[in-house]
Amino acid sequence: MDDKEIEAIKLHVAGATVRHTPPFDDLKSFKNDFELSRDFLDKWVIPFFMNIGHFSGHLDTKWIDSLKRIKCEITPEIIEQNLGDFNWRTRQTGAYFSALTNQTQFIDIIGTHLLKSEVSYAGGAYCEVFASFNLPKCIDYLNLYLDYYLTKPDLWFDQKDAMEAIMYLDKINSTNNIDRHRSNWIQFIKNKPNWPEEITTDNLEKRLQVIETVKKYAC
Incomplete structure (x- = not known):
């Protein structure tokens, strides 16, 4: 196996399963210049990444309690190191930690990751975090994402998550950004028979x- 094949395998494991060239090359992704230690991954990634973005039908008190236990230890450096790692598991965990601790200074890093879509699976978490932050810049990033990626029906990425986030933010802000994307959404799902036409926000909420429960928990 040569170096090129090894690098391709590493990218696949990290979540870079679909190669594409979006028109966001001028945006520079934030990336670490070091490898995360095993101790770091064991404490700040592995116990969390599988639960992010999932909902079993009821509030999971064990999951909430586990987040409360570590919330007060989450520092900007921990979030930054997660977001800077080229892997969907770490990136979505870092974004999620930023929401739990309301650290909005990471919006541009998360927004750039969303727009460039360098790794799979993380985009849904980015959209959820932006829905939690509910700041104008978050809405701008979601609109930009949908403006482009809804015109790419062969890229089965996080368009549904972004639509749900936009609809939720419309609901709580009394805005109507969703209409900007409705016609493109209908065209986008034509080759996706299992994608529902109707956008709902129940699971996202x-x-x-x-x-919000963890965010209100006082350290």
Whole structure:
């Protein structure tokens, strides 16, 4: 196996399963210049990444309690190191930690990761975090994402998550950004028979309850 094949395998494991060239080359992704230690991954990634973005039908008190236990230890450096790692597991965990601790200074890093879509699976967490932050810049990033990626029906990425986030933010802000994307959404799902035409926010709102519960927990 040569170096090129090894690098391709590493990219696949990290979540870079679809190679594409979006028109966001002028945006520079934040990336670490070092490898995360095993101790760091064991404490700040592995116990969390599988639960982010999932909802079992009821608020999971064990999950909430586990987040409360570590919330007060989450520093900007921990979030930054997660976001800077080229892997969907670490990136979505870092974004999620930023929401739990309301550290909005990471919006541009998360927004750039969303727009460039360098790794799979993490985009849904970015959208959920932006829905939690509910700041104009978050809405701008979601709109930019949908403006482009809804015109790419062969890229089965996080368009549904972004639509749900936009609809939720419309609901709580009394805005109407969703209409900007409706016609493109209908065209986008034509080759996706299992994607529902109707956008709902029920599951997103329940997942956001977890974030809000932990966010209110005082250190």
